[in-house]
Amino acid sequence: MRYLIIGGEKKKIPPYPHHKDYVYRCSQYFQGRNFISLLLINGVFRALRRVLLQKKYKYAIPYNLLIDPTSACNIRCIGCWAADYDRHSELSYEKLDEILTDARKLGVSDILMSGGEPLMRKNDILKLCRKHNKLPFALFTNGTMIDEAFADEMARLGNLNVFLSIEGFREATDFRRGKGIFDKVMAAMDILRQRDIGFGFSVCYHSRNYQEICSDEFLDFMREKGAWFGWMFNYLPLGKDADLSLCTSAEQRLHVKQKVESYMKRKNFTIIDFANAGHNAFGCVAVGNGFAHINANGDLEPCAFFHYSDSSVKEQRLTEALASPFFKHYRKTQPLSDNPYRPCPIMDVPHVLHHLSESGLAHSTHLNAPESMQQLSEKTKPLAEAWKPIADDLHSGMPENKKRKIRMFERFLLYKVKD
Numbered sequence: 255m256r257y258l259i260i261g262g263e264k265k266k267i268p269p270y271p272h273h274k275d276y277v278y279r280c281s282q283y284f285q286g287r288n289f290i291s292l293l294l295i296n297g298v299f300r301a302l303r304r305v306l307l308q309k310k311y312k313y314a315i316p317y318n319l320l321i322d323p324t325s326a327c328n329i330r331c332i333g334c335w336a337a338d339y340d341r342h343s344e345l346s347y348e349k350l351d352e353i354l355t356d357a358r359k360l361g362v363s364d365i366l367m368s369g370g371e372p373l374m375r376k377n378d379i380l381k382l383c384r385k386h387n388k389l390p391f392a393l394f395t396n397g398t399m400i401d402e403a404f405a406d407e408m409a410r411l412g413n414l415n416v417f418l419s420i421e422g423f424r425e426a427t428d429f430r431r432g433k434g435i436f437d438k439v440m441a442a443m444d445i446l447r448q449r450d451i452g453f454g455f456s457v458c459y460h461s462r463n464y465q466e467i468c469s470d471e472f473l474d475f476m477r478e479k480g481a482w483f484g485w486m487f488n489y490l491p492l493g494k495d496a497d498l499s500l501c502t503s504a505e506q507r508l509h510v511k512q513k514v515e516s517y518m519k520r521k522n523f524t525i526i527d528f529a530n531a532g533h534n535a536f537g538c539v540a541v542g543n544g545f546a547h548i549n550a551n552g553d554l555e556p557c558a559f560f561h562y563s564d565s566s567v568k569e570q571r572l573t574e575a576l577a578s579p580f581f582k583h584y585r586k587t588q589p590l591s592d593n594p595y596r597p598c599p600i601m602d603v604p605h606v607l608h609h610l611s612e613s614g615l616a617h618s619t620h621l622n623a624p625e626s627m628q629q630l631s632e633k634t635k636p637l638a639e640a641w642k643p644i645a646d647d648l649h650s651g652m653p654e655n656k657k658r659k660i661r662m663f664e665r666f667l668l669y670k671v672k673d
Contacts, residue, residue: 259522260452260482271412274452276364276390277482281524283317304361311360313577314585316546319357320366320558323350323378325550327371329396331430343550347378349568353548354386356572365391368558370550373399380407383414394419394456394485397442398435405445417456417485418442422466423475429462440479447480455481459510460489460500468513473523483524486514490559490600491633493623498633504640529601546576553619556584559600562616562627580615595645596638602645604631604638 256267256278267278308315324344345353357365365386372379372393383391390413397418408414420439421427427436446453455476457467466472467486476484488507489500502510511530518525547555552568554575555561565578587609589597596602599610610616611627618624625633649657 258482258524261477270390271387273408273412273415274482276392276415277452277454279364280526281483300361300363307361311573311577313581315360315362315576316544317363318366318545319353319362319364319572320368320545320547321345321350321353322369322548322550323367323372323375325370326374327369327396328374328398329371329432329435331432344375345548345550345552345567347381349552350378350382351385353567353572354382354389358386358389360573360576363390365389366394367391368394371396371399373404376404379414380404380411383411387411387413389413391415392417396431396435397439400442400445402445405449405451408446408451409449415451415453416446417454418481419456419458420476421458422463422472426463426466430458443479443481452482453480454483454485456485456487458487458489459502461502461506462500464502464506464510468510468517470517473517473521473525477521477523484526486510486525486527486529488529488601492559492561492600492630493620494625494629495623496633501637504637504644507641508644529598530595548572549619551619551621554578554581555619556581561618561620562610563619564616578615580613583613583615584610593645593649595648596642600630601634601637602641604634607631 257264258267258274258278258281259265265274267274269275304315322345325342326344354365367379373395376399379391379393392415394417397416397420400416400418408416418439419431420436421430424436427439428434443453459467473484488502488510490496491498491501507529511527514525514527514530517523545557547558547560548567549555549561552566553563554565554567554572555563562580563578564580565575567575587606590599590606591597591603599606607627608631616627618626
């Protein structure tokens, strides 16, 4: 039987389908203990099947497929790159159904949805969860559209989970998301906790809230509200008009890393600090090795933050799109760095963007504020240069057995295809 320590209590994780199953597996993956534990997270049979399917299709199959069913949203957050997309883009129910059918065929482990606000398509999502009940679903949502009826259906379905977006306490959340949003998110958490649904929280941290979101006070509060684990994403200045003042400095990023790791160890609580989790996620997990992203316009992107593509699922099946020339070029470039504390081509090794752009294979998918990879590289280069000495110090202090383990995982995850 599987267990997690939640709120100081040992909680049993029921077998799938159950909304707590994803929480458990995500927690185990980012702990990254050893090769065997990685195989066991989704089951040995599924892991071996994935290897065979990769050999058949000749490309890496993502563990997680992130889909934006719509670009529409009922709020407008300051600095949100999703707000720069066409607010009227969406994937039809029929196309979503086709994508999920192909994902199951390929052996994708989990379906994540974001947006826009995915619950703008609430009825379609519930219908898809019912039809594709062998696939686990999870939504990144602003939480304002979660009511008792929806939570009851979540509990009944078993294969749907949610991560509620929040920026800190009331002042920080309402600053970016709008007045009254904090109270609506708290109400949604209460509804989920009352039904013992193992939800998570999702934070975008930036120069104005980075101290608050990693404080014991805030993290204790999230656990008291019923959160089982947390995602943390650092603000990235995506789009040519992005607000650079919200970017965290190298010292601020290190502060979050240290505080989060300390809290996890002391409280036995899982928090995925995405910018600083390269040493646990074995480098960059994008471009099909761990994640692939389909935006509401149908573009297949390496990840939700990398807004470049050369293929669309509106024109191809998913099975064909994952074999795109740009994805193939990107995968040949990986690993992007020999330092797992510098895994990201946007904020850690932006010079890689120049190499990726040289192929001329991909176009910008950031419709309202497009920028070339060279422009993005020049914008984030100062962030990368400031972080490099800190990351190098962290890497030099890593035990040799940990470095060997990461290299072993990379060989397993970064599936290479011989031309």
